[in-house]
Amino acid sequence: MMKIKALMVGFIGANCYIIEFDDKSIALIDPGDEGEKILKEFDGGKLKWILLTHGHADHIMAVNMLKEKFDPKIIASINEKEIIENPELNLSRQFGISYSVKADLYIQEGIIKLDNHDITILETPGHTPGSVIYIIGNYMFTGDTLFKDSIGRMDLPGGDKDSMKKTLRRLSEIEADYIVLPGHGPSTSLKREQKNNPYFISFL
Known part of the structure; x- marks a missing residue:
């Protein structure tokens, strides 16, 4: 069993x-800004992990x-290492801040354990080279790969249309219907996006 809270943080609303x-x-997924706001939602739990879907500043x-403050283990894709560590590539410098992050664990596709909790990792390049989706139970945390009725931009550093096409093709073949929790905007479901997301139709 687990509880999930969603917070919109930062001036871009991630x-x-x-x-x-x-x-x-x-576990936190994509703490994009406003750390004190995030802290207020912990309810006495212990922060042990931060999982990054990708490395953009927001x-x-x-x-x-x-x-x-808490020394959690920071987890990111090995293919995103250069982006999270480079202010030019993670776009923080464009906002007047030189910000970089170093992960404690750089991961690849597969299953990792956070104590006794299984986390499935899907490599989903397109928005960035190291974009990943985390699947925990019936929930799919898609970052900026997949939104309700849309997908992530491909015109930022590391974005690649051909990679996004392959990612969408792969997502279109998943039979399970996960609850999709994206990096921006409202939640949706994978089956809904497979049927209605215009990019699944135009890219495949």
Whole structure:
């Protein structure tokens, strides 16, 4: 069992997800900014992990503050290492801030365990080279790969249309109907997006 809270953080309005497992351990997905706002939602749980779907500034800007305060393990794709560590590539410098993050664990596709909790990782390049989707139970945390009725931009550093096409093709073949929790905007479901998202239709 787990509880999931969604917070919109930062001036771009990115979604940060707080996952509290039944043992009161907490995983954060994409703490993009406003660390103090995020802290108010912990309800006494222990922050143990920060999972990054990708490395753009609007998804990482509270990481270092939370790392300093709680020392959680920071997890990101090995293919995103250069982006999260480089202010030019993660776009923070464009906003007048030179910000970088270093992960404690650089991961690839597969299953990892956070204590006794299984996390499935799908590599989904297109928005960035190291974009990943995390699947936890019946929930799919898609970052800026997949939104309700849309997908992530491909005109930013590391974006690639051909890679996005392959990613969407792969997502279109998943039979399970996950609840999709994206990096921006409202939640949706994978089956709904497979049927109605115009990019699934035009890209495939």
